[in-house]
Amino acid sequence: MCGIAGIYNLNDEIIAPSILKSMIKIQKHRGPDDEGFYINNNIGLGHARLAIIDLSVAGHQPMTNENGDLWITYNGEIYNFLELRFELKKLGHVFRSNTDTEVIIHAYEQWGKECLNKFNGMWAFAIWNNQTKELFCARDRFGVKPFYYFFDGKQFAFASEIKALLCCPFIKKEPNDEVIYNYLLYNRLDYSDQTFFCNIKQLRQGHYLHFQKNLLELNKYYIFVFNSQVGQFRETVAKEVGQKFIDLLKDSVKLRLQSDVPVGSCLSGGLDSSTIVCLINQLLRENGANNKQIGARQKTFSACFEDPKIDERKYIESIIQYTGAESHYVFPSGEKLWQEINDLIWYQEEPFGSTSIYAQWNVMRLAKQNKATVLLDGQGGDETLAGYPGYFISYLNQLFFEGRLATLLQELFSQKKTLVFSINQIKRLFSKFGYRLPLKLRALSEYYQKKALKVMNPFFLKQYQSKKISRTRSWYRLNLQQELWESGMNSGLQTLFKYEDKNSMAFSLETLVPFVDYRLVEFVFSLPACYKIHRGWSKYLLRVGAKNLLPTKIRWRKDKLGFATPENMWLCNNKEGIEQIFKSTHFKAKNYLNPQSILTNLDSYLSHPNSESSILWRSINLELWLQKFF
Structure with missing residues (x-):
């Protein structure tokens, strides 16, 4: 939605305006509609605006409250801002705009850091209190919006993108060897606050950062509790919770359709994106959506390939026929990838795991070419509902160690009917059970790592190889819900959000993810695991709940591709x-x-x-x- 940046000199050195301006200039693609600055001695805030709600000059940032005490630079969207605005007005707060930005200022003024628990949305912001000389920075519960920072004890700098921080002369560019090691050997990304750049960190999801009297306080404000039980499956209960899930998702979609600019949808043909498109279509029929910004027919954007093994047009076209949506296709090619690879790397800023990122890049460009400014997509559905085949292995793991042998055998038998294990899934199986296997069998789990060892400099490898066990052992999970939260929500989804943010912002687009509305996530994780995987079907909760929403061909689709590329x-x-x-x-x-x-x-x-x-x-x-x- 926007690009933010700021510098806070704890040594009282005056902010150099030229540095702050260069930090915003390099992020101009994130906010082409407006820019602004607030500089007061040793504090400086900058903002590049992509206007989504209240397109008037009243949305200019950095923004202050009515008496000039608080200043904010903010990237994101608070979906329940109208309700909070009404509540704050009753408490005596005065508003000068219709923006969610101003609601954040007054919410912080009223409730302090507790305001974070009142927000439903995605955000990364910094608030400067000019009276108390405090700086408060926060990131949303699940890390949808980025927040990078540098702090050496004397100077603190933050931004929406790493390249903005590299504009600061006091930040030395240096690769992070430990992160590179884990990337090369394990393809592990975003597993901590470290980035590929030494001394540049990311504020983790659900955390805030607070400077008071020049002391830094870094805390986690979002404490998540999940149901660790397998549970006893009941079909009647499955139908009830499935319907509640769809109701919550529908409300989440409706909230994210609040926009003063054109809205579209990403459509892969998979279960998650298809559900979003069908819900928007349902809302249009019920007049529960903004027809002016969506249009009489919603626009969908998809990446397709001539290779039938990875092309999903038959599923996409099934949804298009079912909803009457207006489809738009793009065909990414290897030739174009190599022509554009340097631009893609520049916007992504860090190495990425596969060329699927380029398919998404093309979808974002396609949406921009067709005048969309906001896109909804299905990110988060796999991580909350156990959509990836590897999660099935975690479920088997839990069933085995809890002695649920009858259910284990039932799931194994059902798996043969619904999915076929690939080589990569078998690899994941050995990886998961590897440390519990006899030594001879354990070697199988190291096979693919040995392939990676060949590409690495032996001196670099020797430096970090001894640390391998301590870094990988924590990934073995004996509980499906814990695996979903730790490897899905806390790591894998962070990487996907990062890719999507950088790809969309490269084309000045805002992407919204209804599946990670905190109400929906908390509901899903409060349920026993048996309602996520049942008789070999992943996302069982969604499949049952979407009975009257999706075509059967999509609802009981067996294969899983994602943004696959050749x-x-x-x-x-x-x-x-x-x-x-x-x-x-x-x-x-x-x-x-x-x-x-x-x-x-x-x-x-x-x-x-x-x-x-x-x-x-x-x-x-x-x-x-x-x-x-x-």
């Missing part, structure tokens, strides 16, 4: 270009990678889709990222 083919078709990358005399990743080993084994990497080509992609991505930023 990654291996794209790599094979650019073999010559890849060789040039690793043969270059200006190769920058020599401290991390073994280019000669990569070249020697290149044909092997290219002939093994998914497993070894993924390792190759990470190596390429790391080198190109280093070239771009160092």
